[in-house]
Amino acid sequence: MTNSKISVQNLNLYYKDFQALKNVSLDVLENRVTALIGPSGCGKSTFLRTLNRMNDLIEGVRVEGKVTLDGVDIYRPDVDVVSLRKRVGMVFQKPNPFPMSVYDNVAYGPRIHGIKNKQQLDQIVEKSLRGAALWDEVQDRLYKSALGLSGGQQQRLCIARLLAVEPEVLLMDEPTSALDPVSTLKIEELIRELKNKYTIIIVTHNMQQAARVSDTTAFFLNGDLVECGDTGAIFTMPEDKRTEDYITGRFG
Amino acid sequence: MTVRSNFDKALMEIQQDILRVASLVEESIYNSMEALNSQDVVLAAKVIEGDDVIDDLKEKIENKCITLIATQQPIAKDLRVVITGIKILVSLERIGDHSVDIARTTMCLAEQKLIKPLVDLTHMAKLVQDMVRDGLDAYVHGDVEKAREMCDNDDEVDDLYHKIFRELTVYMKKDPETIDQAVYLMFISRFLERIGDHATNIGENVIYLVTGEKEELN
Numbered sequence: 001m002t003n004s005k006i007s008v009q010n011l012n013l014y015y016k017d018f019q020a021l022k023n024v025s026l027d028v029l030e031n032r033v034t035a036l037i038g039p040s041g042c043g044k045s046t047f048l049r050t051l052n053r054m055n056d057l058i059e060g061v062r063v064e065g066k067v068t069l070d071g072v073d074i075y076r077p078d079v080d081v082v083s084l085r086k087r088v089g090m091v092f093q094k095p096n097p098f099p100m101s102v103y104d105n106v107a108y109g110p111r112i113h114g115i116k117n118k119q120q121l122d123q124i125v126e127k128s129l130r131g132a133a134l135w136d137e138v139q140d141r142l143y144k145s146a147l148g149l150s151g152g153q154q155q156r157l158c159i160a161r162l163l164a165v166e167p168e169v170l171l172m173d174e175p176t177s178a179l180d181p182v183s184t185l186k187i188e189e190l191i192r193e194l195k196n197k198y199t200i201i202i203v204t205h206n207m208q209q210a211a212r213v214s215d216t217t218a219f220f221l222n223g224d225l226v227e228c229g230d231t232g233a234i235f236t237m238p239e240d241k242r243t244e245d246y247i248t249g250r251f252g
Numbered sequence: 253m254t255v256r257s258n259f260d261k262a263l264m265e266i267q268q269d270i271l272r273v274a275s276l277v278e279e280s281i282y283n284s285m286e287a288l289n290s291q292d293v294v295l296a297a298k299v300i301e302g303d304d305v306i307d308d309l310k311e312k313i314e315n316k317c318i319t320l321i322a323t324q325q326p327i328a329k330d331l332r333v334v335i336t337g338i339k340i341l342v343s344l345e346r347i348g349d350h351s352v353d354i355a356r357t358t359m360c361l362a363e364q365k366l367i368k369p370l371v372d373l374t375h376m377a378k379l380v381q382d383m384v385r386d387g388l389d390a391y392v393h394g395d396v397e398k399a400r401e402m403c404d405n406d407d408e409v410d411d412l413y414h415k416i417f418r419e420l421t422v423y424m425k426k427d428p429e430t431i432d433q434a435v436y437l438m439f440i441s442r443f444l445e446r447i448g449d450h451a452t453n454i455g456e457n458v459i460y461l462v463t464g465e466k467e468e469l470n
């Protein structure tokens with residue numbers, strides 16, 4: 001039995017007058033990969049951002065409903081948003097390493113959270129880079145600029161940077177859309193390993209990727225969650241005609 | 253309007269090709285039984301040769317399916333159409349092989365006077381031929397009800413098989429001279445019974461195609 005790590009109940013989200021999420025309810029299981037799929041503009045990124053309150057940063061956003069992390073409502077006024085975002089971290093579509101060394105990129109978060117001991121930082125950096133399957137490729141260039149890494153390496157660096165602050169949930173918004181097939185497969189491989197320790201939610205436009213990496217797939221359309229279920233079932237026998245039309249490429 | 257019209261065309265083509273194989277296979281069941289009843293070795297030879305055409309065609313369609321999987325990554329219903337198509341092809345090929353078995357047996361029987369008119373065998377052959385046709389009809393129309401009805405006929409085929417078996421045993425006991433021929437006829441009833449089983453598999457595949465559920469029908 002796996003527990004729900006995150007539970008979303010009757011979630012509505014408005015950008016001013018525009019309703020981007022409509023009464024969405026969804027349980028995200030612990031140590032599982034959940035893929036969010038759906039056409040452009042259906043609300044995937046918006047939904048992802050509600051899970052660590054990144055939407056709070058956007059003007060005019062109103063959220064109704066309930067999102068709990070380990071049973072605790074993350075929209076309660078007394079929740080510390082900084083520590084929430086440490087527990088629920090995010091990787092973006094385009095790799096965004098800081099213009100500093102590989103080492104400093106990974107040590108950035110731990111330093112902010114007050115770790116100064118050099119030996120301890122070394123350990124965190126190595127562990128995180130190993131966790132992101134990047135250590136072997138960068139161990140002899142730790143002090144060179146991260147901007148010199150390939151796109152695929154930069155993306156894994158961003159994942160290492162996230163792992164360094166020991167999150168529990170990883171949100172990934174189209175993490176491989178800017179990468180070549182080999183780097184993409186490396187990230188997918190990594191995701192499958194990371195799920196043993198973390199709970200992962202990934203947005204992807206690549207149906208095959210959703211099928212390969214995820215345990216659960218959720219299909220969004222115009223702000224509605226149309227269908228959510230076991231990935232194997234969704235890709236062989238979806239229940240809703242709209243899901244079938246979308247995943248088989250017949251959305252006209 | 254669909255955005256995958258080329259892919260849809262390829263799927264349609266595969267289904268059309270499978271129908272062609274099915275009609276060849278039906279014809280070969282029919283001809284093998286015609287040859288048996290009229291003791292026509294030329295027709296029996298035609299059935300045996302014709303099987304190469306069926307095998308080649310099956311190979312070609314199978315390759316089309318494999319290419320489609322490799323290049324288009326069909327999922328959901330599309331995947332079930334392709335996978336079911338491949339499975340139905342395998343069943344059809346086996347059915348064709350059994351027609352060849354019947355034709356070969358016919359050749360062995362050619363010189364002998366038949367001990368009786370082959371009423372039940374002919375009826376059995378008609379039943380399995382209809383099963384194949386209905387099975388393929390159910391496939392192209394995604395008709396679950398028809399697939400189930402078709403599979404129900406397999407009970408009658410099995411009953412006939414047991415009836416023929418018993419009758420031939422009686423003949424053999426009464427007159428050992430009939431043993432050679434009776435054994436051949438038993439084989440033929442067995443081949444027809446196997447054809448019925450393969451047709452039932454086609455029905456089960458159709459049900460999977462439409463519902464995604466595996467149903468055991470015999």
Ligand SMILES: Nc1ncnc2c1ncn2[C@@H]1O[C@H](COP(=O)(O)OP(=O)(O)OP(=O)(O)O)[C@@H](O)[C@H]1O
Binds near residue numbers: 040
């Ligand atoms: N900051 C914003 N202000 C106003 N509307 C927004 C804002 N961000 C998103 N939207 C609208 O909300 C809807 C959902 O957008 P969202 O970015 O969540 O879609 P998405 O599913 O992630 O799309 P894509 O696949 O293209 O990334 C869209 O109609 C979009 O125009």
Ligand SMILES: [Mg+2]
Binds near residue numbers: 044046
């Ligand atoms: Mg998005």
